[in-house]
Amino acid sequence: MEWFLDTRVAGSGSDLRHQVMDYLQRHGDPADDFAGAEITISELLSNVERHTEGVAWVSLTWSGTNPLLSVQDLGPGFDLQAALPEDHLSVGGRGLFLADRLSRGLAVRRRSHRGSHVSATLPVNRPTAADLDPPRHRIDALPAPDEARPDGGFGREPFLRALVVQLAASVEEQRGPDAAEAAVAQVGIDVGGSMENEYRAAAEVVGHLSAQQLAECYVRLKHAIDGAFYVIEVSDDRIVLGNDRCPFGDVVTRAPSLCRMTSSVFGGIAAANRDDGAAVLLEERIAVGDPGCRVVIDLAPGSHAPNPAAHHYRSPAAGTPVAEPSR
CATH class of the missing domain: 3.30.565.10 (Histidine kinase-like ATPase, C-terminal domain)
Incomplete structure (x- = not known):
C-alpha cells in the first residue's frame, strides 16, 4: 500500500x-x-x-x-x-x-x-492462517445437476440456495448441530428485523404490531421467498401457521438446522413487539419428514409453564431480540 x-x-x-x-x-x-x-x-x-x-x-x-x-x-x-x-x-x-x-x-x-x-x-505479526483443504463431497452436493439451465450453468437462485444449505450442513458436520443452529438463529434474528421494517413501511404501521399484523407480516415475508405459509389461528396469545412448501425446497432435509431460521425470524419479530418476549414451537417440519410445517408462536410465554421444546426469545431494553437456549 x-x-x-x-x-x-x-x-x-x-x-x-x-x-x-x-x-x-x-x-x-x-x-x-x-x-x-x-x-x-x-x-x-x-x-x-x-x-x-x-x-x-x-x-x-x-x-x-x-x-x-x-x-x-x-x-x-x-x-x-x-x-x-x-x-x-x-x-x-x-x-x-x-x-x-x-x-x-x-x-x-x-x-x-x-x-x-x-x-x-513494525512489531505486528500477521496471524498464521489455518490450512483449510477439506475433501470435496461428491455425493449429493448442491446445486443438483437437474437445476442447471438449458444453456449451461446455474441460475442465481439455485446457487444461493446451495450456498445456504451447504454452509449450514458443513457447520453442523464440523461443529455440531448446536453450532449450526446458533449461526442460523443469529442470521434469522437479523434478517427478521429487516423484514419487519419493510412490512412496517409498506403497511404504515407505528408502534407494536398486533397479533393479526404479526401473522400478516409472517405470511408476507415467507411468500416473498417462495414459501407457502398460511394462517391457521390468530389470537392475542398465539399465532399458528401452516406451510406446504419450504423456501429451501426438499434439500432442507439435508440441513434441518435451517428451521431455526424460521423460528428466529418469527420469534425475533414477535419478541420485539411483546414486552414479555415470545416462544416458537416447531410442531411439524418438512425438514424432518413431515408432510408440512406447523409453527406455533406463543405471544404470552410468561402466562404458563414454558414448553421445553420451544425456542424462547426475549426483548431487552435496547429492543433487539435475543435468542435464548431452549428450556
Whole structure:
C-alpha cells in the first residue's frame, strides 16, 4: 500500500497514521504491540512534518511476517542517531530513539538526489492462517445437476440456495448441530428485523404490531421467498401457521438446522413487539419428514409453564431480540 503525504496540509500526518493503523489492526494478530507500532509510525511521520517542506511518500509492505513501513521525503537528509539527547530535559530529540526501541528494526539512508528514506519493521505479526483443504463431497452436493439451465450453468437462485444449505450442513458436520443452529438463529434474528421494517413501511404501521399484523407480516415475508405459509389461528396469545412448501425446497432435509431460521425470524419479530418476549414451537417440519410445517408462536410465554421444546426469545431494553437456549 502506498500513500502520498503533503506535509503542508495541517493534520495530514495524523490522518495517515490512522489509516495505517486501521490497516494493521484489520490484518494483524490482536495480541501484538499495536501501541508500539503506532508510536513508531507517529514518530516517523512527525519527523517528516517537522524537518521537511513539501511532499513525502509512505508505503507499507507485508510480504513477510512483519510489515515494513517506508517514508521517503525531499528534506535535507540525515543519518541515523538513535540515542537520547544529552539534555534529558529537552523537548525533542527522542523520536528516532523511540522508533528504534519499539520497532523490530530501523534504517535510514540518504537518497541519491536529496532527502531521506526511513524504514521501520513494525512489531505486528500477521496471524498464521489455518490450512483449510477439506475433501470435496461428491455425493449429493448442491446445486443438483437437474437445476442447471438449458444453456449451461446455474441460475442465481439455485446457487444461493446451495450456498445456504451447504454452509449450514458443513457447520453442523464440523461443529455440531448446536453450532449450526446458533449461526442460523443469529442470521434469522437479523434478517427478521429487516423484514419487519419493510412490512412496517409498506403497511404504515407505528408502534407494536398486533397479533393479526404479526401473522400478516409472517405470511408476507415467507411468500416473498417462495414459501407457502398460511394462517391457521390468530389470537392475542398465539399465532399458528401452516406451510406446504419450504423456501429451501426438499434439500432442507439435508440441513434441518435451517428451521431455526424460521423460528428466529418469527420469534425475533414477535419478541420485539411483546414486552414479555415470545416462544416458537416447531410442531411439524418438512425438514424432518413431515408432510408440512406447523409453527406455533406463543405471544404470552410468561402466562404458563414454558414448553421445553420451544425456542424462547426475549426483548431487552435496547429492543433487539435475543435468542435464548431452549428450556
